[in-house]
Amino acid sequence: MSDTTDDDNYVCEQQTETMRFCLKCRRVLYRGRSKYQEILVVDTYDYGKALLLDGLFQTTEKDEAFYHELLVHVPMFAHPSPKNVLIIGGGDGGSLREALKHRVHVDLVEIDEEVVEISKKYFFFPDSGNFDLIIMDGFEYLKSIRKKYDVVIVDGSDPIGPAEVLFKDEFVKLIKKVLEEKGIVVLQSGSPLLREEYCYFFKIYKTLKKYFKLVKPYFYFVPTYPTGMWSYIAASDTIDPEVPARIPDESYNLKVYTEKLHRSVFALPSFIEKKLKEEQ
C-alpha cells in the first residue's frame, strides 16, 4: 500500500480503492517490517514527521493533538475522579502522554513492540512515568485479567480485517467486564463519511448500544485521516460523556481541547442524527 515514488518523493495513502492522499517527504527516517506490519517513518513538508503502518497514516506531528486530545480528554474529563486507565493499542504513545496529564496510572496494551520502540525514538512514547507497558494482544489481555479500570481507551487501528473484533459483541462484553461500574469507555470509530465497506462507525455504535445506557458519538477534525472527519464513541452506564466533570488547568498544556469544545463536539450533523435514530 505504501508507495514512496522516488522521482518526486511523495508518500501516498490509498484511503479507499479510489481515493488517495499524498504528502511529499524531505526524507525517509525509518523503514522496516515488524512481525505484524510494515512500519514507515517519514519527514513531510506539510505535517512534519509521520508514522505509517501498512501504508496508512497513523499519526503526524502536526495533527496528532487533534486525534489524541479528543480521544483521551473527552472521557477523562467526563469522569469525576479517574485513577486507573487502560489504553488498548496506542503504540505511538500520544494517548498515553495525554492520559498521564490526569495523574492516573495507565496500563497500555500494545501488540507490536517495534511500534513502541520506533515511537520512543521519533514520536511521543514516554521513556518513563506512572504506566505499565504490556506487549500483548488487547483481546487476550481483556480475557486474562481481573483488574478493573475507571477509563478504557481503545486506540486501535481501523477495525477492517483482523481488527473487526472491535465491533463484535464479545469485545464489548470484555470491555464491560474490566470497567468499573462508574467507568467510561471510548473507541475511535473511523469516519462516518466513507463508503460502506470502509465505514464501521454505525456498526460500533449499534454494538455499544446493546451494552451501555449512555452511548454518545462525537466528531472532530483529523486532517491526515480519510475525509478528515473523525469519529469517537464514548459509552457508560453512569457518566454522561457530553458533560465535563472537571476542567483542565494550564499544566495540561492543551493544543486543541477546551471545555467548550468538549460540549460542542457532540452536536451531530442532521443526516447522522437521523440515521442513528432510525437504527434504534
Place this chain on the structure above:
Amino acid sequence: MSDTTDDDNYVCEQQTETMRFCLKCRRVLYRGRSKYQEILVVDTYDYGKALLLDGLFQTTEKDEAFYHELLVHVPMFAHPSPKNVLIIGGGDGGSLREALKHRVHVDLVEIDEEVVEISKKYFFFPDSGNFDLIIMDGFEYLKSIRKKYDVVIVDGSDPIGPAEVLFKDEFVKLIKKVLEEKGIVVLQSGSPLLREEYCYFFKIYKTLKKYFKLVKPYFYFVPTYPTGMWSYIAASDTIDPEVPARIPDESYNLKVYTEKLHRSVFALPSFIEKKLKEEQ
C-alpha cells in the same frame, strides 16, 4: 494544476506544493476553458460529481451540503428577519439554493457565466426563483450599487493571487457600505491549518476586526477541501453570529445544519483561540 492521469483515471488536486488529493473518476463529463479559468466536471467514485476550477475541487455532490449549509444558514438563521441577500461568487448555485429556502430575494454576482451554465446542467444552480443573476466582478458590483442587504455571503474562490482583494480593507469597507445597519456578513476563509503562504484565515479575521464589533470565526468539515477543516467568519455590528434568532422547520430539508450545530461550531480549538487573542 489539474492532472487526469489517463492510465488510472485519477484527478488530482495539488493542495499545496507538497500535498495532493486524488479521486478516481468514472468519467469526465465536461472539460473546457472559460475567459477566466479551466473548468472540469468529473464523476468520481467517492464523492459523486465534482466541479474543479483551475484544478481545485470547488464542490462535490457528496460533501457540498457541509460547505453550503454552514456558509449560508449560520448567518441566515442568526438574522431575525432577512429579506434581501447578496451572494458574491457562488456560481455553482449551492449557496443560492440554500439561501432561497429562507424566502428571501437574492442577488447573486458571479464573474464567470460559464460556471453558471455548467452548474445549471450538472450541479445546483436553480433555473428560476426569487433571485437575480448578475454576471460581473463582485468588487465592481459593490462599488457600483446603492442597494442595501440584510445578509452578504462571500462565496468566493480562495483569495490567493487575484482574489487577494477579499482580505483588503477596501473590500471590507465596500461590504459594510452595502450592509444594512442590522445586517450580517459571512466569508469563507479557508483552512487555518495550511502553511502560511496558503493560509488567509488569520488575515481575513484581522481585517474584519477593524470594521465590525462582532467578528466570530467558525469551523466545520469539508472533506474535499485541503485539510478538511474549513473556516468561515461571520461579522456584524448588532447580530451575534453564534446565536440563532430563528430555527429551521422541515421545509428546509437540511442534511447538516441543526440549531445545536450552529451553536457548537463556534467552539475553537485551544491553539486558535490563543492565536486570535494574541492578535488583538
